[in-house]
Every structure is written in C-alpha cells, then in structure tokens.
Amino acid sequence: METHRIAPDSALDLGALDPADTGGIDKDTAKAETKALNRRLEELQELLYAEGKHRVLIVLQAMDAAGKDGTIRHVFDRLNPQGVKVASFKKPTSRELAHDYLWRVHEHTPGTGEITIFNRSHYEDVLIVRVLGLVPEDRWSRRYRHIRDFEQILADEGTTILKFYLHISREEQRERLQARLDDPSKHWKFDVGDLEQRKLWDDYMSAYETAISETSTGQAPWYVIPAEHKWFRNLAISRILVDTLEGLNMAYPEQTDDLTGIVVE
Numbered sequence: 001m002e003t004h005r006i007a008p009d010s011a012l013d014l015g016a017l018d019p020a021d022t023g024g025i026d027k028d029t030a031k032a033e034t035k036a037l038n039r040r041l042e043e044l045q046e047l048l049y050a051e052g053k054h055r056v057l058i059v060l061q062a063m064d065a066a067g068k069d070g071t072i073r074h075v076f077d078r079l080n081p082q083g084v085k086v087a088s089f090k091k092p093t094s095r096e097l098a099h100d101y102l103w104r105v106h107e108h109t110p111g112t113g114e115i116t117i118f119n120r121s122h123y124e125d126v127l128i129v130r131v132l133g134l135v136p137e138d139r140w141s142r143r144y145r146h147i148r149d150f151e152q153i154l155a156d157e158g159t160t161i162l163k164f165y166l167h168i169s170r171e172e173q174r175e176r177l178q179a180r181l182d183d184p185s186k187h188w189k190f191d192v193g194d195l196e197q198r199k200l201w202d203d204y205m206s207a208y209e210t211a212i213s214e215t216s217t218g219q220a221p222w223y224v225i226p227a228e229h230k231w232f233r234n235l236a237i238s239r240i241l242v243d244t245l246e247g248l249n250m251a252y253p254e255q256t257d258d259l260t261g262i263v264v265e
Helices: 027-051 068-075 122-126 143-156 170-182 184-189 193-198 201-215 230-246
Strands: 055-062 084-088 115-119 159-167 222-226
Touching: 027 068, 027 230, 055 068, 055 230, 068 115, 068 159, 068 230, 122 143, 122 201, 143 159, 143 201, 159 201, 159 230, 170 184, 170 193, 201 222, 222 230
Parallel strands: 055 115, 055 159, 084 115, 159 222
Antiparallel strands: none
16 A cells, blocks of 8 residues: 555655556456455445445546546446445536535535545646636645645545545557547547647646645545556555455444344244
C-alpha cells in the first residue's frame, strides 16, 4: 500500500513514477491473487453491509482511456449491488451550476453499510475547470481547502475514503484511443472531444500533481496506481481495498433473539 500512497504535504512528480511498473509481479501470479482478493472483498462487503456501522467512498480519477470503467468492472464484479453504488460526474447541468460545485456531490456519498464509487468526482472542479479556465484562478485555487474540509467532514462522520489516480503515459493513451477507433464495436466509447483534451496533456498532469499533493491526507489518502498493465492495476487496488476493509475490524451483529431449538418447517 505505501508504495503507491502519496504522503500528506508531499510534492508529486508524476513524470518520476513509472506507469508500467508491476513491482516485479508476473501476470499469471497477479491474476491468481486478484481472484482470491475478489472473493475476500465479497466477504468483507457482506460484513460491511451486515454490520451497518461503516461507510466507504472510493474515488477514481484518470485521463481518458486510463481504465476507470474497467477497474469498476473487474475489481468490484463479485460484490452485491444492494450495497454498492456507482456515481458518475459528467458535465454539470444548469440546475447543478446554479449551486456550489459540491452540491451535486454530497448526495451521492455512501450511507451506512454502503460502498460508493465515484467515477470522476468533485476533483473535476480543480482539474478540467482549471485547465480550461472555466472559473478564475482565485476561485479554483480555494477549492483544495474546500475539498480537504469536505472530506474531513465525511471522515469524521464515519466514512473511509480511498482515492485512486490511474496512471498511464501519453503514448499508452494514444494506443488505447486508436484501438477504439479501429474496432467498430468500441466506437461508442470514442469522443472526438477527447482529442482536444489530449492536446492539453501537460496541463492536466500539472493539475493532477497539484490536486493530489494538496488533498492527500491521513483521512483521505491518494494512491497513484500504475495502470498500463490492467492486471496489475486490478491487483494493486484490490490489495488496498481488502487491507483497508480488514482494518475496520468489522463483526457480524449479535443476534438478540434466542434461536435455540428453532426448526424451520
């Protein structure tokens, strides 16, 4: 876990981190371990739901084609949908824009016993908003403090927060976007606008570095996950999730009724 965790108050240089790193683990070993971790995650999610004491918020951020959807599909595929929600934050509606930028986010945070996954999140308001200059710098620069305070509120009220940045290179993104173009069945995943955003790669890297450095805290840590090998991405996130949930020391609620001698007929 600590290999990928960004310490509070540390300066992040994404260029110094290898997005193809696998920690010396081979693909077959990683897949076998991930399968076992998925089974354990299934058990832990049932326990979380049954105990009804904790809340878990998972934030996924990444450049286009880095694998947010794939992460959700492969890491969380065995979980009971009754206790898991996915919230995707796209371009704000006119109603959302009439409120503060966190207004649309708070209602999607997890309830007791739930896991909620943010596929993109409130961080878009210090990423795309900054890069495209949608609001003045004096506004978006204050939002790091807002976000730290918002996440502290959630943590104080019992929410465990894990934030993952899926790290790929510009060349890897090019290959993945081209693969979508080359496969007609994947055309629905391709947005011409992604090419314009791709031109701003360096600006986005700078925005991500600042956002992660400013908001990785003890209560809401950021993890930079090497994501060019999807099998390693899945393994690294699964390890962190299982380790974190096991650290909650959960237990099934005690049965208050006396069940001795009861026979179901």
